[in-house]
Amino acid sequence: MQRRSRVDVRDPTGWIYQANIHGSPRDENPLRGWNSCQHRSFFFLSWHRMYLYRFERILRAASGDPGFALPYWNYSATGNRAIPASFRTPGGTSANPLYVQERAEGINQGALLPPSAVTFASAFRLTNFTARPGTSVSFGGGALRQPGQGTARTGELERQPHNIVHSMVGGPSGWMSYPETAARDPIFLLHHVNIDRLWKRWLDQGGGRGYPGRSEDEEAWWRFRFEFFDESGSPVQMTGEEITDTVLQLDYRYDDDPPPLPAVRFAGEIRAEARRPELAPSIRGASLAPVELGATPVSVLVEMPPRDVARLGTLASAEIVEARIVLRLEDIAFEQNPGVTYEVYLNLPEGMTPDYQSRYYVGNLGFFAARPGGHRHGPTGTLDEAFDVTAHVRAMVERGEWADVPPRVTFVMRGLIPPGGPGDPSRAPAVSALPAPRVTVGRVVIETE
Template sequence: MTQSVSRRLVVGGGAVTALGVAGLVSGCDKLEDLFTQIQNRPVRKNVATLDPNGPELTAYKAAVTAMRGLSASDNRNWTKQAEIHLNHCPHGNWFFLSWHRAYLYAFEAICRQMSGDTTFALPYWNWQAQPSVPAPFWVAGSPLNYSPRSATPTSVIPPGITDPPTMEDIQSLTDFQSYASYASTAPRGGTGGGTGELEGTPHNSVHGFVGGTMGTYMSPLDPVFWTHHCMIDACWVDWNIRRGHQNTNDPVWTGYTFTDFFDRAGDPMTITTSQVLLMPLLNYRYDDPVIGEPGPGELKAAMRSNADAQALKKTLETGGPSTFKITQRVPVAQGLEVNTVRPTQAAAKLSTDALTASLDRRERLFLSVAIAKPPAENDFFVRVFVGKPDATAQTPITDPHYAGSFAFFGDDDAAANALGAGHGQHMTAKRNFIVGIDSTAAALSKAGALKGGAELPITLVTVPFEPQRAVKSTGFSVGQLELLVSPEPSSEPAKQ
């Protein structure tokens, strides 16, 4: 029988108390002490700081081993849990963050049940501070050591993906859609969509960097998957709670109910988006990782009392408008073939006059890359340069012409073939990426490179995740490149 997450939380669930998400979502105001409840919730910790023989990793290994040993008919079976992702994961739309948070929550509860550790909380991989796959995932004979992977213990995530300046740029975005991916009518098969910067850069790139199974929709077979997505969720907590940016209040998003998951007993469960929004407030917290540049710790600056906790609860439940207003769309190029052998330039170019005018108005500038045909393999990422026709894979990201990067993830055709006709479709027909270029335009303006009447070429450079890795993919097709102008205030100072 399918039960709501509220019912399961009231009945029990390890470290989750009787108040659970149910009390918060139902609007109950007569709580003994919400602040104390929040202080005592389980803590998700940095996997790199954990004792190899400590309770967290011991429980995680025990849970993985036990789930792999379950019958294939048990919904908690390790492969069955990965197939949830294959069959249902939304990527490239605004259900990306909420669906994966619910997925982590349900999986974490199963880990508690299977390990016998009712206080277990999933660890996270802080790839900003530790840009290599953490040591616990390489121990010989450990259930956390999975194959195949393309990365090795000494592999390092390339710059421009998870480093502090890159993450600060992403975490500083104020609009939900440009941060968390774009509006869609459904997690899969809906209309709309497009990939935001959190998903397109660190999320997709880390999947491709680890490689092997992690580059596919069956990526949860690799135990490092769960720690990667805990870090993505920690980024969302930082963006939404510590920095105070609002999630969308669009009823299509806030009113969605997920039915793809199973509880600790293996029974189907339902989780509403309103419950998802309150999970980091009540059901778990992170041990204050620094994401982007250092700032006040998660929740500490905002909450000192039960009244503060209630106010934060209301803020999380309410959200705000998120329309990602575009005041101008400037076509840059169409029908662009990008190959992995040499850098590719757009046939058209950006007008320096248009860039200067937007900087004067303190507008945000984005390059929209609409994909017509994705690559056959996700074994590279793409760097974008403005006004540098000679850019190569060796051009450093400290070059003022560098704008940002994006990467591909998943294989829609493989998902469809695995599930049969009518299943496994991607969430939308669109595979669009955006790269913010206002910081680049400001840097070029400061250097005197935005001369009136000139045009700047856009160069897309495919880069292997490691210089020694062979890239199997031959490239991809871009349907359209556009310059998007948004009234969202830019963080760049006004021109003097």
């Protein structure tokens, strides 16, 4: 496929043309189907499944092996947090077409992703695929009636581990850090097959997990026709209705089953309402000043009246939760993709070593598909992130740790871990060959929705 691109970049079955379907650099004149990737909406998972399916069929035909299938990089498993060796052995494109230099410093020498960067626990606790109108937290992302029609909310699986892994493999200037170049790196394929696998594993847990509904807001997920190319280079179209059964419709399956993980029962999902009217958050607190993030941990108080802190504890303690408690990071700005990630903690006790396996860990902040100044790939808009912390508050209430004082949010930078270093970042400092990045969070908010 790479040789085809060197002969004719306009060949739809060539490597560069296929990569440019996901995204192309701005200095290139786009051809048919380029720059089509879907991010920050509920089209993210379905579009990438279609893209992988069509890419795999072209690659299988080019390989001459009718049994060829794309593998996945299971970076969440201990021992798998370095890029597979076959992708980082140098020798040039002719000797090893899986190797590229355009990656974060240390990645091609076997540096490890930090454990918190690859956890999917937050996504798996959610049971709703779509973020309903007026809400922000969901597994699959916010609904759009048509792709490109403004921006919706990022789904939790897209936010983590998808975005985090992209940025940490690519670093500040590598291909994987930006949608325009990400698919040029062969590791992109293994990363996205793993994301597709995690989607399947989430569904297999049951408990109300499923595909989007058929409401007016969600119908486009099923019906919108995305264009790709078949093995002969001819245009083909696919819809969400054609990719929901990977075995019967797409002829592939995965080799593992999902572990059970706890979920908070949420009234809006139990009632299965097709549409819930938008409501202003009933409880809200915010930090008083922007927070500058760097190499050392930093904490900020989320100011709110004691009565509202107590109300949050009461809400979270209900058997069936009527409204989620959401931690939101607003107006995030930075000069370039910092090539690191930040662990986010809620009410981390003073003096405790940050540990992503602790009960205070909320999730990670990443920067893939984000532009300096806070603009994302595609329709521009202020970069913000949302974390569902309902289960965290409930656990603190049960342990007697939820006091009527302003909640505190802590940010801890994590970089790549050198080969042979401790796999547990709680016993090692954040490692980065880069200067401390300049990242500012304009406001830290806790609210109900």
